[in-house]
Amino acid sequence: MDVDAASFARTVLNWYRRYGRHDLPWQQQDAYRVWLSEIMLQQTQVSTVIPYYQNFIERFPNLGQLADADIDEVLQYWQGLGYYARARNLHKAARVVRDEHNGRFPRTFDAVAALPGIGRSTAGAILSFAFGQCWPILDGNVKRVLARCFRVPGWYGQSDTMKQLWYLAESVTPEQQAPDFNQAMMDLGSMVCLKSKPKCEACPLKKLCSSYLHHSQAEYPQRKPSRAKPHKHTLMLLHRHGDQILLWRRPPSGIWGGLWSLPEVDDEHAIELWQQSFLSMAQTQRVIQDSVIRHQFTHYSLDISLAIIEMEQLPEQVSDEENYVWVDIEALANHGLPTPVRKLLTTLQD
């Protein structure tokens, strides 16, 4: 590294004092709120997070109330934010803190990093923002700033690249003022060193930034050579009886884990078998609507077709009744549903 770490930190901190964000709702708050914000901010932008954060805090104002809540309700408050494993881990971690740390958020790196859903960067951010400790962080914004400033080769999935980025993050984070420095680096990444078209002319680091000086900003961070996104298809079953529809609770892991959704089969031929297995009846009156929604996941796209099945009567029983429920369509808001499924049902309601 051929940049003076102290001058790097000073430059970033001076910029932060004037241009950084000082009034985010989770700043200068207790560890619970800092932790919640850090989890919500993983993979989600600040402007999207703010209303979710505020609703969540209103319903679960402290860690004890989150730990005591039912996971279904937690998921309901998370719906729309995506990456639902974050909510399940948050809830699990709240219970670990309640049961194993007497309800007090731990203050050591190892104890924080041992909580579900908390990696090295998130642990550093929580300890830094909540307790003023000096830990480096490496979220997406910080990685981008460092990768460009120091022209770090490789992509984030490569361990050598990550080792170098962590080394740089440790080197430039000042002992004093680590919380401000960490916030400043995140702000720089999200406000100035943008993914495409970084605003280099307005950047305080331009005199120190190696990729700026070499006119190679667009080459960093390097991207993993891309493969075409696979394409998947599913057929969702909308069983309807008057105003009631049948919902299915998805397994806790995997996409939309733990959320309520519609039962799914691979194709039309599997519908009858599914009905015999789960509803002990066969019902043949149905309308299939092909590929009504395409949803993009990070690693693949999913086409959802819909089979609308009008039931003349409700079945006497549903197998696996813990994970199936008949719900009045007006009461859907009480269930955490994946966004595309909610959209689909809202369209049908309209």
Ligand code: SF4
């Ligand atoms: S000079 Fe440009 S590329 Fe370098 S850190 Fe600043 S915004 Fe990013």
